[in-house]
Amino acid sequence: MITVTTLGTGSGKPTPERNVSCTTVFRDGDLILFDCGEGTQVQLTHSQHRPGTIRLICITHFHGDHINGLPGLLGTLQLNQRTESLTLIGPEGLERYVRTLARLGVLGVGYPLEILEVKEAGVVYDCGDFAISAERLKHRIACWGYRMTEPDRPGRFDLEAARALGVPSGPLYGRLQRGESIELADGSVVRPEQVLGGARKGLSLAYCCDTQPCEGVGLLAQGVDLLVHEGTYAPDEGQIAHSRGHSTMADAARAARDNGVGRLIITHISPKYMRTDGFERQVREIFAATRIARDLDVFELAYTN
Ligand SMILES: [Zn+2]
Numbered sequence: 001m002i003t004v005t006t007l008g009t010g011s012g013k014p015t016p017e018r019n020v021s022c023t024t025v026f027r028d029g030d031l032i033l034f035d036c037g038e039g040t041q042v043q044l045t046h047s048q049h050r051p052g053t054i055r056l057i058c059i060t061h062f063h064g065d066h067i068n069g070l071p072g073l074l075g076t077l078q079l080n081q082r083t084e085s086l087t088l089i090g091p092e093g094l095e096r097y098v099r100t101l102a103r104l105g106v107l108g109v110g111y112p113l114e115i116l117e118v119k120e121a122g123v124v125y126d127c128g129d130f131a132i133s134a135e136r137l138k139h140r141i142a143c144w145g146y147r148m149t150e151p152d153r154p155g156r157f158d159l160e161a162a163r164a165l166g167v168p169s170g171p172l173y174g175r176l177q178r179g180e181s182i183e184l185a186d187g188s189v190v191r192p193e194q195v196l197g198g199a200r201k202g203l204s205l206a207y208c209c210d211t212q213p214c215e216g217v218g219l220l221a222q223g224v225d226l227l228v229h230e231g232t233y234a235p236d237e238g239q240i241a242h243s244r245g246h247s248t249m250a251d252a253a254r255a256a257r258d259n260g261v262g263r264l265i266i267t268h269i270s271p272k273y274m275r276t277d278g279f280e281r282q283v284r285e286i287f288a289a290t291r292i293a294r295d296l297d298v299f300e301l302a303y304t305n
């Protein structure tokens with residue numbers, strides 16, 4: 001299962017209702033952050049996650065509401081005596097940004113920091129368990145959207161079936177799991193499909209923030225289980241939204257509908273809206289599986305087989 005938490009769902013500046021951008025993805029013991037606005041580490045203390053589990057932080061762009069929380073969080077990890085390496089992904093200039101803070105004494109980081117600057121669209125990180133790819137979004141400054149994709153995994157091993165076929169426990173199990181046919185002592189052959197269930201489909205999600213509608217969104221969102229998309233403005237405020245490099249909540253819903261997405265979470269809400277329930281009802285007419293997120297909302301993505 002993957003757990004997605006919207007730590008901060010506001011745009012521009014923090015308010016008592018909404019902190020600025022950060023969405024976390026927790027899978028297999030590791031926490032991945034998408035954006036790190038001011039106050040992210042405070043929000044983290046209100047969530048079920050611990051900073052020690054952070055493995056990767058993906059920054060979309062250098063607007064303050066997406067990165068101003070990074071120095072504080074990196075400093076806290078040092079205070080917590082972190083020793084494991086941490087990977088940062090972001091636009092060109094990220095390395096200079098972190099090194100400058102270190103040189104000024106703002107940051108003293110003793111743990112290994114791997115900084116990957118995105119220079120072109122495509123896969124930027126692949127650890128085998130999942131890959132992160134990036135596409136250009138359309139905003140006022142250079143901005144990358146991200147997609148996390150898990151590979152499909154082999155089917156479950158059916159121990160009962162293996163025993164019934166007379167396969168002795170031990171290395172032959174491993175060979176079958178790797179997709180090899182094996183020959184037993186009596187000369188009979190057991191094929192992997194006799195003991196393995198169907199392939200288990202990996203999960204995928206996309207994070208598109210900040211952007212006006214553009215091709216990059218479609219490339220990232222195509223067929224994902226979950227799309228996290230900005231919806232800074234009300235559904236009918238397209239003109240002002242697009243002139244400022246942003247989307248409306250209706251744009252987000254159309255992106256989900258047009259790209260075969262499973263579920264949609266709308267985030268990066270302008271602080272001028274005190275209530276969003278009416279907007280949510282409106283955009284659900286475009287794409288039913290939509291939620292306008294609140295801070296610290298938790299969404300679970302389960303494997304289908
Ligand atoms: Zn923003």
Ligand SMILES: [Zn+2]
Nearest residue numbers: 061063139210
């Ligand atoms: Zn921005």
